[in-house]
Amino acid sequence: AANWTYTGPDGEQHWSKSYPYCGGIFQSPIDIKPELLRFDPSLRPIEVQNYNLSPNEQLTLGNNGHSVQISLPSTMYISSLPNRYTAAQLHFHWGSASRPAGSEHLVNSKQSAAEMHIVHFNSDRYPNIASAVDKSDGLAVLGVLIDIGEFNPAFDQFLRFINGVKYRDQKVQVPAFNIRALMPARLDEYFRYDGSLTTPPCYPSVLWTLFRNPVTISRKQFLALATSLYSSHAQESTPVPLNSNFRKPQPTDSRVVLVSFKE
Numbered sequence: 001a002a003n004w005t006y007t008g009p010d011g012e013q014h015w016s017k018s019y020p021y022c023g024g025i026f027q028s029p030i031d032i033k034p035e036l037l038r039f040d041p042s043l044r045p046i047e048v049q050n051y052n053l054s055p056n057e058q059l060t061l062g063n064n065g066h067s068v069q070i071s072l073p074s075t076m077y078i079s080s081l082p083n084r085y086t087a088a089q090l091h092f093h094w095g096s097a098s099r100p101a102g103s104e105h106l107v108n109s110k111q112s113a114a115e116m117h118i119v120h121f122n123s124d125r126y127p128n129i130a131s132a133v134d135k136s137d138g139l140a141v142l143g144v145l146i147d148i149g150e151f152n153p154a155f156d157q158f159l160r161f162i163n164g165v166k167y168r169d170q171k172v173q174v175p176a177f178n179i180r181a182l183m184p185a186r187l188d189e190y191f192r193y194d195g196s197l198t199t200p201p202c203y204p205s206v207l208w209t210l211f212r213n214p215v216t217i218s219r220k221q222f223l224a225l226a227t228s229l230y231s232s233h234a235q236e237s238t239p240v241p242l243n244s245n246f247r248k249p250q251p252t253d254s255r256v257v258l259v260s261f262k263e
């Protein structure tokens with residue numbers, strides 16, 4: 001019964017009533033502040049495999065009512081972690097046309113326009129994502145901050161199809177493309193901490209990697225993302241715009257955020 005929302009009576013302050021972990025420990029996102037940071041020289045550059053997909057392949061672009069997501073083939077994985085983390089999907093969080101600040105993680109209290117999450121599961125330990133999603137070593141999510149600036153041709157590889165998934169549960173097949181091109185150039189500079197899914201059921205099962213450097217998309221591309229989608233089904237009489245789908249920063253408790261770079 002995923003009827004949770006980001007505002008109103010089913011908004012994030014109410015999630016814990018139906019999803020107890022949402023009121024628990026190790027919640028995400030967080031505001032990554034300087035006093036939390038600790039340089040860790042053992043943090044290796046992130047290495048991803050088979051992200052450069054062939055346009056002969058197809059990906060499913062879908063509107064799940066809370067975000068727009070792209071399903072990813074299980075040939076894609078992260079190879080630089082202690083276990084292999086196999087890709088499952090990627091999705092976005094964004095603000096709105098009137099408030100173009102919608103990233104989930106904040107860096108020194110600065111909120112970016114949007115944020116991309118590439119979700120992976122520990123395929124060394126778990127046979128599928130359903131069995132991994134609530135395990136402490138189950139998931140690894142790569143986070144990319146998105147700012148408004150230069151046009152980004154890689155984002156247009158899926159944005160040009162966004163009007164095919166305007167309404168909840170709509171899906172379209174799109175030609176696959178190089179997912180690595182959605183990420184910043186440097187995968188060696190990132191923040192690392194133990195956290196959770198940022199949506200219900202908020203399982204504390206995510207090894208978070210948030211890259212230091214944002215990518216940019218143009219204002220036009222941002223507006224396509226922020227104004228094209230609805231969280232309601234096509235046949236519903238009142239269309240509900242899908243925007244500002246970001247959770248507020250959560251308490252950091254005694255957590256430390258490791259950083260792979262000095263300055």
Ligand SMILES: NS(=O)(=O)c1cc(-c2ccccc2)cc(-c2ccccc2)c1
Nearest residue numbers: 066067088117119129133141197198199
């Ligand atoms: N924001 S997130 O990265 O923590 C996240 C991960 C997963 C996720 C996906 C596959 C396997 C396991 C976890 C799903 C969502 C989600 C976003 C919108 C609506 C519903 C679910 C969000």
Ligand SMILES: [Zn+2]
Nearest residue numbers: 091093117198
């Ligand atoms: Zn997410």
